[in-house]
Amino acid sequence: MGGIHPTAVVSSRAQVADSASVGPFTIINDDVVVGEGAEVGSHCELGVATSLAKQPRLVIGPGSLVRSHSRIYQGSDFGGGLTTGHAVTIRENVVAGARLQLGSQSILDGDCVLGDHVRIHTNVFVTKNSVVGSFVWIFSSVLLTDDPHPPSHLRLGVTIHDFAVLAAGCAVLPGVVLGRGCLVGCRALVTKDVPEGMVAVGAPAELRGPVSALPRRDGSGEPAYPWTAHYHRGYPEEVVRDWVAAAGRDCP
Numbered sequence: 001m002g003g004i005h006p007t008a009v010v011s012s013r014a015q016v017a018d019s020a021s022v023g024p025f026t027i028i029n030d031d032v033v034v035g036e037g038a039e040v041g042s043h044c045e046l047g048v049a050t051s052l053a054k055q056p057r058l059v060i061g062p063g064s065l066v067r068s069h070s071r072i073y074q075g076s077d078f079g080g081g082l083t084t085g086h087a088v089t090i091r092e093n094v095v096a097g098a099r100l101q102l103g104s105q106s107i108l109d110g111d112c113v114l115g116d117h118v119r120i121h122t123n124v125f126v127t128k129n130s131v132v133g134s135f136v137w138i139f140s141s142v143l144l145t146d147d148p149h150p151p152s153h154l155r156l157g158v159t160i161h162d163f164a165v166l167a168a169g170c171a172v173l174p175g176v177v178l179g180r181g182c183l184v185g186c187r188a189l190v191t192k193d194v195p196e197g198m199v200a201v202g203a204p205a206e207l208r209g210p211v212s213a214l215p216r217r218d219g220s221g222e223p224a225y226p227w228t229a230h231y232h233r234g235y236p237e238e239v240v241r242d243w244v245a246a247a248g249r250d251c252p
Contacts, residue, residue, distance in 0.1 A: 002016075002017065002018055002019040002020045002021045002037075003021050003022075004016065004021070004022040005022060005023050005024045005025075005026070005042075007024045007025050008022045008023065008024065008025065008026045008027070008028070009026075009027045009028070010022060010028045011028060011029050011030045011032070011047075013030040013031055014028045014029065014030065014031070014032040014033070014034070014047070015032070015033045015034070016028065016032075016034045017034060017035055017036040017037070017038065017062070019036045019037050020034045020035065020037065020038040020039070020040070021038075021039045021040065022034070022040045023039075023040060023041045023042035023044070023068065024042040024043070025042055025043045026040055026041070026043060026044040026045070026046075027044070027045040027046070028040070028045075028046045028047060029045070029046065029047030029048065029049065029074075030047060030056065031047060031056040031057045031058065031074070032046045032047040032057075032058045032060070033057065033058065033059045033060065034046070034060045034064075035059075035060060035061045035062030035063070035064065035080065036062040036063070037062055037063045038060055038061070038062060038063060038064040038065070038066070039064070039065050039066070040060075040066045041065075041066060041067045041068035041069075041070070041086075042068045042069075043068050043069045044066055044068065044069065044070045044071070044072075045070075045071050045072070046058060046060065046066070046072050047072070047073070047074050048071055048072065048073040048074065049073075049074060050073050050074055050075075050091075050092050052075075052091075052092050052093070052110065053073065053074035053075030053092040053093060054075050054092070054093050055074075055075055056074050056075065057074070057075070058072060058073070058074050058075065058076055058077075059076070059077045059078060060072070060078055060082060061080035061081065061082055061098070062080045063080050063081045064078065064080065064081060064082035064083065065082070065083045065084065066082070066084050067084050067085055067086045067088075067104075068086050068087075069086055069087040070084050070086070070087060070088045070089070070090075071088075071089050071090070072088075072089075072090040073090060073091050073092040073110070074092055075092040075093045075094075076090060076092060076093060076094040076095065076096075077094075077095050077096070078096045078100060079096060079097045079098040079099070079100070079116070080098050080099070081099035081100075082096065082099070082100050082102075083099070083100070083101045083102070084101075084102045084103075084104075085102065085103040085104030085106070085122060086104045086105070087104055087105050088102050088103075088105065088106050088107070088108075089106075089107045089108070090102070090107075090108045090110075091107075091108060091109050091110030091111075091128075092110045092111070093110050093111045093112075094108050094110060094111070094112055094113075094114070095112075095113050095114070096113075096114040096115075096118070097114060097115045097116035097117075097118070097134065098116045098117065099116060099117050100114055100117075100118050100120075101118070101119045101120060102120045102124075103120055103121040103122035103123070103124065103140070104122045104123070105122060105123050106120055106121075106122060106123060106124040106125070106126075107124070107125050107126065108126045109125065109126060109127050109128050110128055111128045111129055111157075112126060112127075112128060112129060112130040112131065112132070112157065113130075113131050113132070114130075114132040114136075115132060115133045115134030115135070115136070115162065116134040116135070117134055117135050117235065117239075118132055118133075118134065118135070118136050118138075119136070119137050119138070120138045121138065121139045121140040121142075121168075122140045122141070123140055123141045124138050124139075124140065124141065124142045124143075125142070125143050125144060126138075126144050127144045127145055127146040127157060127158065127174075128146050128155055128157060129146055129155050129156070130144050130146070130157045130158050130159070130160070131157060131158075131159045131160070132160045133160060133161045133162035133164070133180070134162050134163075135162055135163050135228075136160050136161075136162065136163065136164050136165075136166075137164075137165045137166065137227075138160075138166045139165075139166060139167050139168040140168045140169070141168055141169045142166050142168070142170055142171070142172075143170075143171040143172070144157075144158045144171075144172050145158070145171065145172065145173055146174045147174060148173075148174045148175065155174075156174035156175035157174070157175070158172045158174070158175070158176050158177075158178070159176075159177045159178065160178045161177075161178060161179050161180040161181075161182075161196070162180050162181070163180055163181040163226065163227075163228065164179070164180065164181060164182050164183075164184075165182070165183045165184070165227065166178070166184045167183070167184060167185050167186040167187075167188070168186050168187070169186055169187040170184045170185065170186065170187060170188040170189070170190065170205075171188075171189050171190065172184070172190040173189070173190060173191050176190050176191070176192065176193055176194075177193045177194075178190070178193070178194045179193070179194055179195045179196035179197065179198065180196045180197070181196060181197045181211060181225070181226055182194045182195065182196060182197060182198050182199070182200065182211065183198075183199045183200070183214075183225065184200050184201075184205065185199065185200065185201030185202070185205070187203065188200055188201050188202060188203060188205040189202075189203035189204050189205055190204075190205045191204045191205065192204075192205075194207070195207070197210050197211055197212065197225075198210060198211065199211050199213075199214065211224075211225035211226070212225055212226075216230070226247075228243040228246070228247070229243065229244075229246075229247035232244075
């Protein structure tokens with residue numbers, strides 16, 4: 001059952017589904033849409049006003065979970081199943097597909113596009129003009145940048161293609177393109193494009209061969225990548241079925 005806590009402040013111009021819930025001391029501003037079954041925790045603010053928004057509407061899709069102390073600005077659209085950690089900040093003009101996961105204290109700095117099933121861990125900064133594909137993993141403390149000679153008015157966003165993995169603590173410089181299924185190693189400093197299916201490590205990062213050459217460390221002797229061959233938790237059954245078939249295995 002949904003419900004709005006008596007201490008919450010919800011604008012008469014907001015649209016909150018009857019099955020949604022809103023926690024204590026949360027503010028929901030004008031032109032915010034909260035979908036069916038969504039849960040907004042305590043001390044959040046949705047639809048934070050800004051002159052940078054291209055339009056005032058903010059859409060939080062059905063089945064979403066916005067945890068406490070999060071701030072989401074006007075002008076963004078999130079597909080169903082958005083899940084945030086605590087104290088995230090999402091600026092204006094973000095378009096995200098289904099089931100985005102955004103870890104505690106992470107920031108989407110606005111004007112970016114994310115595909116379906118993107119998983120972003122804690123304390124990640126996604127810069128303006130970033131384009132992130134579907135099924136991308138971005139681990140803790142990753143930094144995506146956009147200003148090639150700070151401070152300036154030039155903004156060159158990072159592009160990350162489907163199934164790419166960015167390990168903890170890496171930084172990606174403005175305008176870099178990370179290819180489909182590539183792997184960026186822990187604490188790498190990525191200054192140039194990484195081709196599809198390749199490993200980049202070091203500072204500055206250098207290519208170290210295909211991801212398919214990396215073995216799993218579980219004693220199986222099987223390759224660690226593509227990760228879709230062995231990691232399926234939280235993904236839809238129909239998607240997993242395709243991954244398993246592509247790997248030449250029986251569906252679990």
